[in-house]
Amino acid sequence: MSKVKLNLIAAACENMGIGANGTLPWRLKKEMAYFTTMTTKVSSPERVNAVIMGRITWDCIPDKYRPLSNRVNIVMTQQVESLKSKVPEGVIVVPSLDEAIKYIDSRPDIESTWVIGGSSIYQAAMEHPNCGKIYLTEIQKSFDCDTFFPNIDKQQFHLVNEEEIPEERQVEGDISYFFRVYKRL
Structure with missing residues (x-):
């Protein structure tokens, strides 16, 4: 049995x-900083976290951040061979x-594993026995x-409370949101 715990992280x-x-x-700078902190934070410098994403999510990351x-x-894809030749060295397909x-x-x-999208990857991860927590930023507004x-x-x-996750409402410009953590029972 695998020891890998999957954490999902998203803003919706x-x-x-x-x-x-x-x-x-x-465009929420503080929320994006939260995503970066959560997915990079490790207990010691010789450790690193993994992010799992689908090919469409990979393609949506601006080149300068990829x-x-x-x-x-x-990166998960059915076209493993065709994507392997296109991604930078060190990216796992x-x-x-x-x-x-x-x-x-x-x-x-690898210390922590973060599933970062998209929809079908989140769905597969939520149904997977290794799924532990969902870190969901709940944006209090509707978007198309x-x-x-x-x-x-x-x-x-x-819904659970975690010490390092602020419980109070966050506000950026005219958008407010909450950081929520859902733990699998």
Whole structure:
């Protein structure tokens, strides 16, 4: 049995939208900084975190931020061979979530694993037995989106408080949001 715990991290608006036309429908600097901190923070300098994403999410990351720095980037796609030749060295390309987990299991230096999108990857991760927590930024506003976060089964995932996650409402410009953590029972 794998020891890898999957953490999902996303920001979603009131209708659970997470994206529109291959980009985020909002610009929230503090929320983006939270994402970066959560997905890079490790307990010691010789450790590193992994981020798992689908090919569309990979393609949506602006070139200057790709691959996401100080993290092992793992991209899931059915077209493994064609993508392998296009990604920078060090980016891992796998056909499935189980293959991603197998790779992470082989790396003793990987501390935490973060699933960063898109919809079908989130869905697969939520249904996976290794899914531990969902870090969801709940944006208190509606945006026009074409990509959505899967429904969270409240029978399986319960809202919890974590010490390092602020509970109070966050405000940037005219948008307010909450950092939420759902833990699998």
